[in-house]
Amino acid sequence: MNLVNLESVSHAYGPKPLLSDVSLGVEVGERIGVVGRNGGGKTTLLSVISADVRPDSGRVTHTRGLRVGMLTQHDALDPAMPIREIVLGEKAEHEWAGDQGVREILSNLIGDLDLEAKAGDLSGGERRRTALAQLLIEEHDLIMLDEPTNHLDIEAIAWLAGHLSGRKSALVVVTHDRWFLDAVSTRTWEVVDGRVERYEGGYAAYVLAKAERARIAQAAEERRQNLMRKEIAWLRRGPPARTSKPKFRVEAAQALIADEPPARESVELLRFAAVRLGKTVYDLEDVTLHAGGPGSGPLVLDDCTWQFGPGDRVGLIGVNGSGKSSVLRLLADTVQLDSGRMTRGKTVRLAHLSQELAELDPTRRVLETVEEIRKYIQVGKKEWSASQLLERLGFKGEAQWKVVGDLSGGERRRLQLLRLLMDDPNVLLLDEPTNDLDIETLNELEDLLDGWPGTLILVSHDRYFLERVTDKCVALLGNGKLSFLPGGVDEYLARRAQGTALTARTTSLQPTPAQIQPAAPQEGMSAKEERELRKELNRLERQLDRLGDQEAKLHAAMADAASDYAKLGSLDAQLRDILDQKDTVEAEWLELADRLSD
Template structure:
């Protein structure tokens, strides 16, 4: 049970933002060490959690009747008050003297002090120990300590660590004493750059985990670079229509991706998928299916026979209303065919992401909703935690602690998609999975699906995503069949434009917009020769400019300490860049004219 919850908390001191959108919780019995740079917001954070400071924005909730004890950095006592009254209050002597815990606290923190002495006579260290003794004698659900070891000797620190570890109350402690952190903390929070990074264990575990996070961050950056190279590689290997780019661009891309492997290890994935699924996934046998139910609504399939095999990655396309979602519902078992039979493999473990958002518990936190499915999953040859996968799909840092009820529609869709993947299905049906996803998240999703072994059927209007994650394209062309299109989306568009199939929209009395094919530009043979000569001249000019650029870069490296020469070379480099851009534009205009 969480004693305290912070949701999107932000706070600034003057112009400096100390906390920005922090969401976290303190659980009962949890012992948390708080670390970070001086002035970075540690005291601000614990003061907000303790309820002593109201944040500029966000929400802080405490459980009902929560008892919080706070040791602040400054101890404000009445100088005329006796130590006994400050520490023990109005307790009678027989009452506190008969309590073994109270006697232990007094002996270890105030054993060398006269309890009848006035607070005004105490030194800084004595005042600190007095405040700590007062706090520890009380009953608290949560103890918040800001630099408790200041002015304590080694013995007192060791005693305090043992005492706090034995208490049942939750603990939040800010200290620079690394030994103390290791001795009392079960978790460590690092306040850094306006956020809070959470680690399991005390200081030693924190150092190791931080080093590991740095390594993972570098690996993530390396992976991001590889993703970019893979994207370029995929673009280069795609259909010719997608790669009709200037030759000098293509050559540069080929040099970049010379050692890049295919986007997916198709043979390896097929082997895994077959092992998990066997030979049969879905067999449609003479199936007739209508979109609105038995013999109701538009006809989707008319005595159709089809097989979905292990490891198939199929993009299902068709106009709106053609029945794509109905086919997915047929495969998921939500609807049954009017006629014929659907045979499902006995080992099929299905996950279906529909366009409707299923209900999630609005009071749960994002990470909890994923971890309740599974905490770890293996994708391809790598094991991922729920938190790592959430980060890949855009739930970074504090976002994993958001309440589900506060998520946007796009965030909920991402969360549901991840929950499906975490359940380790071997058949995945995705109906418009890209809705509300940004480009960065889409790229991560594509890369995640690259290593997923199983049968995948995707319905999407996002052509890039569809072509990126699927290996085969199947279309509903309004003729009651599932049509394989070897040429992919390009072939689908050509067939639609040529009118070789009955339009599903026409079948439902919806008007179909006419598709006009552009008139071919006619260039005479003489003009063509002249244009090609000019094109060759521009290509030679681009090669020379590229060579000059390389030389200028080398000269700049040699003149690293000569600022005057660097300035001249930098100006020349900018001028070369402008020349290249103008030449490239001219090249592209000519290439379009001659149809290259």
């Protein structure tokens, strides 16, 4: 049974039709993800479905008594109203405190916020969480969310996905967070050119289905062209000769991507990176850092050692306020460390995309603003003009001649990023680069970064983007420690869920077991058993030290052999073998350390 039906709905703002003769329905319990370009009509579609906007033509019908909950991009919270009243309404404390579902929502969205705090005193992220908590505590038949993951960290996004998947309500969600789409959606709607194209499954299934549709369309066009050629030949020659009909077969989903190359040619990029960067990028030794500079603000790093090499692609993750942006500012030399030493390579050419939008001349044209940096840039083996790169990041045709002062926040973000790339850096520090970018633009940005040969350090709550463009993850938990996560975001979430502190690991983002002290041995363990375990632990530590030395030598050899592709490939194979051995030894060491600490 459909909760909502749209029949031949059309709607436009100005001359541009956002919805054109759209007919569709939302079924009971259905979970739908809505995708499409910015300004393409996604928010309009939600507003029409929820009956907040009356369409220019067509009909929208709701089942009787339908309870709709809507989260818009901009909340309408009363600034004088406290969080308690906004979220819990008139519920008595014993009423909501005894409800496990309410407590879970408050714990994961409100957290440590004072329930008596006024909405007017909250930050944008805190207001967003408050509005979301208010919506989820209530009961609805249909929940509609417009960019619900904005201002949420990775942990909160994972919780929200699980919460929504467990609810019986139907769901329609607009988001650019592709991991979230895959986690919650059973169907995908794409709003494009006034139409709503429908696909089964979440984002991954949508991508495969769209690729298959494109392949079929291409085959149909080739068939049409072939028939036209035959028709022209017949007109010239008379009756056509017998010809065999072309055969087209529909490939399975796996066949669509079976022969695809890897997203990044790691060896090739490392060769370019080593040539441009040399052996040293950043070396941090025994660094202590506070967010506001020496002794000011929260502690971010406490006596940490960390190394970045040429071609490293690192994702920084952690709870909000843990200091991820402060680490980027340290690397950009805009905040001073308390103690320790940071060495930057002599060949480093840095570009830092912060969360604040850089000042741009509002009277200049978009293309002029980019070309004043550089008109052409080499990305990998290909040269791109400023106009071509603008087109890839969503500035097509006349949009390149728009005045900067008329751009939206998302467009300014894209322009700022492109100006940084045109300056030809070899080290990129990116702080939330995906803010306000739609999925198509994100795909283009990922493809652009795939061919960019340099060191990349990324802070992002967009899990899909993070896992797509980086090769390793490091966690900051706000306790001054770093943790290398071989298991990536999944490992981070698992350890956070267990409530255990992440283990500090250093030296090229690899662990230094000597810095991880096991707790006292379990009561009841014999002295002999403890001695044997510690003896084995020491042996593994020595083995890790030897493997670390071999790894360092291989990195140096690869930098020296940057122009010898064959030798570089051989060295890379040796490096992978060393890293596999290190992973095995580390796993054994951690298992023994856990036995000693149990």
